[in-house]
Amino acid sequence: SFKYFGGVPKKVLFDNMKTVTDGREQGVVKWNQRFSEFASYYGFIPKVCRPYRAQTKGKVERAIQYIMDHFYVGTSFESIEELNFLLHRWLDQVANRKPNATTGIPPQERWAEEQLKPLPLKDYDTSYLSYRKVHWDGSFSYKGEQWLLSAEYAGKEILVKERLNGDIRLYFRGEEISHVDQQKKVISFAEK
Known part of the structure; x- marks a missing residue:
């Protein structure tokens, strides 16, 4: 969204979802750690809808419902890139x-008022992160499949980073040790 709008707003309103908040303690929002890092990286102040206050939650949900009713229904796509192109x-x-x-003014006419902050030079890494223990034979399990690495990683913990496009990279102590193209899962036991 920030790329589409060409910058970052001062504040962003979110629903109370697990990717944003881990709940509340005595009425104070406990931010999800990964989300908090994301907000800090882009430099915006996150806000969440107040529980049981339909007015703010409705603002978030109405926008999603409008997109679902007027764009998504009847739209077909084969990749996240194609979906983004069609949506934009x-x-x-x-x-x-x-x-x-409410205002009677189209959103595109109000963007200049927002005074967006510039985007960082590099996008925040939104990869799904998962730590896995490598078994004695160099295998490890990920998403219900057995994968094979060199036996030198046996007994060690690796980091699996999966991007939205399905690209998977494996890391050991911060260094990339393998890259798996999801189109060519060459190391999956499940497909043998």
């Missing part, structure tokens, strides 16, 4: 030109 085109040509029900 729809936003530019349809959604952001439609006057807002």
Whole structure:
């Protein structure tokens, strides 16, 4: 979203989902650690909807429902890249030109008022992270499949980083030790 808008707003409103918050302690939000790092990286102040306050939660949910009803239904795509392309085109040509029900002004006319902060030079790494213990024979389990590494990693813990596009990279002590193209899972036992 930040790339689409060309910058980062001062504050961003989120629903109370597990990827954002780990709950509340005495009414104070406990931020999910990974999300907190993400917010710090981009330099915005995260806000969450107050529990049992339909007014703020509705603002978040109405936008999602509008996208589901007016864009997603009947749209087909084969990759996340194609989905993003189609969504951005729809936003530019349809959604952001439609006057807002409250203000009467289309969103594209209000962006200049937002005074967005510039984006960092490098995107935040949103890869899914998972630590795995390598067995005595160099194998480890990931997503229900057995994978094989060199026996030199037996008994050691590795980091599996999976990107949204399915690209998987394996790390040991911060150094990349393997790269797996999901289109060619050459080391999966499950497919033999």
